[in-house]
Amino acid sequence: MEIEKIIKSTINISAAKKVILNMVYTNTLIGEKFLEKLKPYDLSSEQYNVLRILRGQKGKPANMCVIQERMIAKNSNTTRLIDKLLLKQLVTRDVCPDNRRKIEVLITQKGLDLLTELDPIVIQHEEDFASNLTSTELEELNRLLEKYRNTIN
Numbered sequence: 001m002e003i004e005k006i007i008k009s010t011i012n013i014s015a016a017k018k019v020i021l022n023m024v025y026t027n028t029l030i031g032e033k034f035l036e037k038l039k040p041y042d043l044s045s046e047q048y049n050v051l052r053i054l055r056g057q058k059g060k061p062a063n064m065c066v067i068q069e070r071m072i073a074k075n076s077n078t079t080r081l082i083d084k085l086l087l088k089q090l091v092t093r094d095v096c097p098d099n100r101r102k103i104e105v106l107i108t109q110k111g112l113d114l115l116t117e118l119d120p121i122v123i124q125h126e127e128d129f130a131s132n133l134t135s136t137e138l139e140e141l142n143r144l145l146e147k148y149r150n151t152i153n
Contacts (some may be wrong), residue, residue, distance in 0.1 A: 019148070030129060037121050041114065046076045047085055048118070054091060054107035055115055061104035063096070090114060 003021045004013060013021070034045055043051075053070045054062055068078045082105055085091040090111035096102035107115075130138055 033129075034122075034125055037125050038118075041118065042088070043114075044081075044084075046071070046073055046081055047090075049073070049076075050078070050081050050085060051090060051107060051111050051115055054105060055112060057107070059106075061094070061106040063102050063104055067105065085111070 003009075003018055003025060006025060007021065031045060038045065038048055049072055050067060053067055056070075064078050064082070067082075068074070068076075071078065082091060082093055086093055088110075090108055092106045092108060094104050094106075096104050133141065
């Protein structure tokens, strides 16, 4: 469905505005569907992102700055996210022995097991959204989105 019909616009929308509206609406839709997948596991998308970042560390701890830098949502409160994951026993948090001002976070086996369980669910979620596009179209969409985003940076 066209974005004008979704937002029930009765005026002409410029192509530039239409792109932004489409991206914002699509992002919201993807996010809502993703949260539905995570809800049974009592995880937010930001908590899931932290767990994925920590799994990518391959057994090495990450400090709060590393986690924050790799977050997709840069405005997330990393300390609060880690606190919630600690309560769920999905991560551990320790003071760095070399620098007491540094906090090191490590994913637990329980966190790794949860991600292993979620992996096929997340892959299916991604495949569902990509199902209307060919692999060539997906590559082109990625190229265009990166080009569009890089004009801002």
